[in-house]
Amino acid sequence: MSLPGLPPPRPIPLKDRASLVFVERAQLDVQDGAFVAVNADGTRTQIPVGGLAGLMLEPGARISHAAVALAARTGTLITWVGEGGVRLYSAGQPGGARADKLLWQAAIALDPAARLRVVRRMYEMRFDEAAPERRSIDQLRGIEGAKVRRAYELLAQAHGVRWTRRSYDVANWEAGDVPNRCLSAATACLHGLTEAAVLAAGYAPAIGFLHTGKPLSFVYDIADLWKLETVVPEAFRVAGLAEKGKLDMSPERSVRLACRDAFRRTGLLSKIIPRIEEVLSAGQLP
Structure with missing residues (x-):
């Protein structure tokens, strides 16, 4: 005081x-x-x-x-x-009302060369390998999409899940199959946790680098750095149990509880803010 x-x-x-x-x-x-x-x-x-x-x-x-x-x-x-941060319903004053983080983020996003450096760094973090040389952001987005689809296929095989492709309709949730509903629930959990961290660090959720044009573009960018190693395996594990009739609750609720426990077990929240700083530092302007 x-x-x-x-x-x-x-x-x-x-x-x-x-x-x-x-x-x-x-x-x-x-x-x-x-x-x-x-x-x-x-x-x-x-x-x-x-x-x-x-x-x-x-x-x-x-x-x-x-x-x-x-x-x-x-x-x-x-x-x-929600429990364990699996949903973010509302937030107070983000970042202590400071503009320096927002201005830094925006300056990097508006510089094409700096933005590409950030996207390449995110690729390296996500797949533990250097991004291919002389590729545009759109090309890197396509390469990442292919890698993610392959990861889904491998996880589905590992957990005995019948998998065709990623498909969902936000306006008709029940129209999706169990694996897709599990993936959507798991991804929402990770996005809620990540959005809280982005806001707490004083950044703008809408100013993205690989993802653009959406209210949570930067949240998607950062969440994707952990998506394949955290919530996606939980989604397919639960989907496998659901298809075998081994769940005593809805698949979506089971996924949310599994993600909550995984967040706490791995201490994911403590890793997100330092990783944001590391990602943006790759696009450091002169």
């Missing part, structure tokens, strides 16, 4: 903060000047809100006006999410 007549303390730089923290089934409030989580039994846990990139409020969490105001003053993002 700041003293009367003095300006509020300067927020801690994002790179020096801890990652995002999940809060569920607790009341967030400010007591005696401290940001606290109060459980149903009255147990009080102090949270160093100014040292966090953001707080993810899961079902059962409530927050007071004073707590929201304190988080805003310290530049800490608050997001309202």
Whole structure:
């Protein structure tokens, strides 16, 4: 807290903060000047809100006006999410209202050579190999698409899933087959987690490099760096169990729970923000 007549303390730089923290089934409030989580039994846990990139409020969490105001003053993002971050419903003030990250991201995206460097770096991270030389962004997008389709085929074989192709209709969810519905549910989980991290880091979800022209283009770019090693295997595993009649809940719900557990087990959230910085650094302008 700041003293009367003095300006509020300067927020801690994002790179020096801890990652995002999940809060569920607790009341967030400010007591005696401290940001606290109060459980149903009255147990009080102090949270160093100014040292966090953001707080993810899961079902059962409530927050007071004073707590929201304190988080805003310290530049800490608050997001309202599903269990484990598998859905992002709403977000507070992203990035502590700083423009430097947005301007850096936009400058790189608007420079064709810098944008291509970023896309090539993302390719290297995603497939653990150098991107082919003298290829345009459209050509690299086509190569990536072929690799992803092949990965789907191999995972379907490994889990005994009948697979034809990626096909879904957002307006008619039930029209899709079980594997496609599982993939859509898994991808939505990863996108929710990634969007929270992008917002917390102060970047614009819409300013993408490989993906463009959509509200979440940059979210898709970053999420794809982990897609094949995290949520896609879970989707095919669950689809395989569903086809064998070994699920006691809907495939979509089973996928969401599996993704939630995978996010927590791998600590994925703590890796996303540093990777964003690494990706954009590849397009560093003179």
